[in-house]
Amino acid sequence: MIEFKNVSFSYDSKAKEHTIKDVSFKIEKGEFVSVIGSNGAGKSTVSKLINGLLKPSSGDVIISGTNIKTVPASRLSKEVGFLFQNPDRQICCDTIKKELSFGLKLAGISEEETEARVMEVIRDFGFEPDTNPFLISRGERQRVALASLIALRPEIIILDEPTTGLDYNECTHIMEKVKELNSVGVTVFMVCHDMELVLDYSERILVMSDGKIICDSVPHNAFRNEAAMKSACIIPPQIIELGIRLKNGFESADTTDEMASLIAERRNS
Amino acid sequence: MKGFLDYVDKDSILHRLNPLIKIFFSICICIAAFISDNYFFLLGLIAVDLIIGLMGKVFDRALSLLKGLVKISIFFFILQILFVRTGNVIFALPLGINITEDGVLLALKIVLRLISATMPLALLVSVTQMSDLSNVMVKSLGIPYKYAFTFTTAIRFIPVFSNEMSGIMEAQTARGVEFDTKNIFKKIGLVLPLCMPLLISSVKKINSGAIAAEVRGFNLRTRNSGYKSYRFAFRDFIGILISAALIAGSILI
Numbered sequence: 001m002i003e004f005k006n007v008s009f010s011y012d013s014k015a016k017e018h019t020i021k022d023v024s025f026k027i028e029k030g031e032f033v034s035v036i037g038s039n040g041a042g043k044s045t046v047s048k049l050i051n052g053l054l055k056p057s058s059g060d061v062i063i064s065g066t067n068i069k070t071v072p073a074s075r076l077s078k079e080v081g082f083l084f085q086n087p088d089r090q091i092c093c094d095t096i097k098k099e100l101s102f103g104l105k106l107a108g109i110s111e112e113e114t115e116a117r118v119m120e121v122i123r124d125f126g127f128e129p130d131t132n133p134f135l136i137s138r139g140e141r142q143r144v145a146l147a148s149l150i151a152l153r154p155e156i157i158i159l160d161e162p163t164t165g166l167d168y169n170e171c172t173h174i175m176e177k178v179k180e181l182n183s184v185g186v187t188v189f190m191v192c193h194d195m196e197l198v199l200d201y202s203e204r205i206l207v208m209s210d211g212k213i214i215c216d217s218v219p220h221n222a223f224r225n226e227a228a229m230k231s232a233c234i235i236p237p238q239i240i241e242l243g244i245r246l247k248n249g250f251e252s253a254d255t256t257d258e259m260a261s262l263i264a265e266r267r268n269s
Numbered sequence: 270m271k272g273f274l275d276y277v278d279k280d281s282i283l284h285r286l287n288p289l290i291k292i293f294f295s296i297c298i299c300i301a302a303f304i305s306d307n308y309f310f311l312l313g314l315i316a317v318d319l320i321i322g323l324m325g326k327v328f329d330r331a332l333s334l335l336k337g338l339v340k341i342s343i344f345f346f347i348l349q350i351l352f353v354r355t356g357n358v359i360f361a362l363p364l365g366i367n368i369t370e371d372g373v374l375l376a377l378k379i380v381l382r383l384i385s386a387t388m389p390l391a392l393l394v395s396v397t398q399m400s401d402l403s404n405v406m407v408k409s410l411g412i413p414y415k416y417a418f419t420f421t422t423a424i425r426f427i428p429v430f431s432n433e434m435s436g437i438m439e440a441q442t443a444r445g446v447e448f449d450t451k452n453i454f455k456k457i458g459l460v461l462p463l464c465m466p467l468l469i470s471s472v473k474k475i476n477s478g479a480i481a482a483e484v485r486g487f488n489l490r491t492r493n494s495g496y497k498s499y500r501f502a503f504r505d506f507i508g509i510l511i512s513a514a515l516i517a518g519s520i521l522i
Binding site: 048051053072073074075077078080081082084086088089090091092093094102103106107134148152 | 437441462463470
């Protein structure tokens with residue numbers, strides 16, 4: 001479980017204004033939550049506060065009952081996995097197998113257990129164990145970075161714009177794997193600029209603007225909150241935008257399939 | 270000392286000074302620091318560095334630079350006093366290590382030189398735009414543009430790589446690498462394996478930078494391609510006089 005209690009944070013202790021301003025929310029185990037907002041709204045800062053890379057200036061961040069102020073970020077890695085936008089910052093070994101073992105060795109997991117987990121992940125992702133991760137495509141490298149998190153079996157996974165620069169196919173590979181993890185109880189916290197993706201996968205959305213959470217709701221309501229969308233400079237997914245403009249009951253459609261069946265219903269009646 | 274090589278966009282007499290004179294002035298301070306054996310003169314040079322910071326409206330940066338250099342100097346100071354064995358022994362340490370008078374004096378001189386010679390070069394780039402620096406090297410010193418560009422790009426890339434390294438360290442901390450440890454020796458040991466991702470990202474950045482320069486006609490550039498001209502003003506002659514005075518002072522004092 002993730003809990004933010006009146007959290008404020010500033011990168012510069014002398015700054016008059018905080019980057020994150022009195023933010024409070026609670027995420028239950030197994031939830032898939034996305035945080036959206038314009039650049040500089042504080043989304044990445046919130047995600048770094050969750051895994052302890054940043055410590056709050058005031059307030060408390062509680063991860064599975066532990067206040068992150070009391071634990072170094074490196075110790076939280078077993079519970080909180082973080083997938084960065086740029087996989088090249090995470091990858092540091094010359095074979096995929098070594099790369100996947102890296103985090104497990106740091107976590108003090110036995111050699112037999114490490115070998116078993118790594119081979120399981122390799123099979124699951126369909127990797128060649130001896131491939132050099134620096135010589136594969138960007139999307140593949142992102143999958144390697146995700147696989148190295150999965151090998152650690154964290155309770156929480158943070159995704160900071162995980163699909164930026166990936167094509168549809170690579171994006172789907174990553175997100176389907178994340179969805180699979182979520183279905184077995186892993187909490188997912190995703191920072192994303194792709195609203196279609198947010199709508200497709202999230203159960204709940206936090207809308208951020210100027211360091212504050214201005215809307216905390218299910219995607220259906222969040223994307224229809226005009227004031228929040230305007231304040232966060234977000235254009236809702238096209239299907240929702242179309243429904244809002246068409247009105248007459250069409251505004252309830254969240255997916256293309258829902259919209260198609262609504263249209264079909266009207267045509268038949 | 271984060272961002273200590275970034276240009277600070279302000280309006281000061283040092284910003285308006287001819288870039289060539291700024292290079293000349295900084296080099297003169299460095300030379301003076303290495304010529305002089307006088308401790309007070311070296312301290313005076315550090316004071317001159319701080320005055321440069323004040324005049325260039327970058328005093329905060331000059332101070333933080335000084336603080337950073339003092340920290341590095343402590344390491345050099347200790348190293349020096351441990352290895353110089355000549356002179357009167359001030360006190361003896363176990364394992365036959367003696368702290369000598371010569372060792373302390375030499376260590377002091379080295380750190381004063383280090384501080385006084387490093388600060389002007391860092392302050393020079395704080396008050397001079399990189400494009401002006403490379404243009405003046407090409408136009409006034411006749412250095413081929415390729416070399417001037419290499420020099421300025423090397424300086425420009427220092428903060429870029431520093432940011433990249435911070436990003437890599439952050440990503441690795443999130444994976445469980447104990448960069449948040451207080452043990453400095455452990456931290457150094459942990460940094461070494463990260464040279465691989467840093468090297469790869471650096472090569473990628475440099476390669477894309479080179480391609481971008483190439484497609485914008487980098488090789489077509491000649492000495493006359495820069496549109497700015499750098500004329501000498503009265504303040505530049507004052508700069509030359511001060512530089513000459515510093516060199517003379519270092520020889521005479």
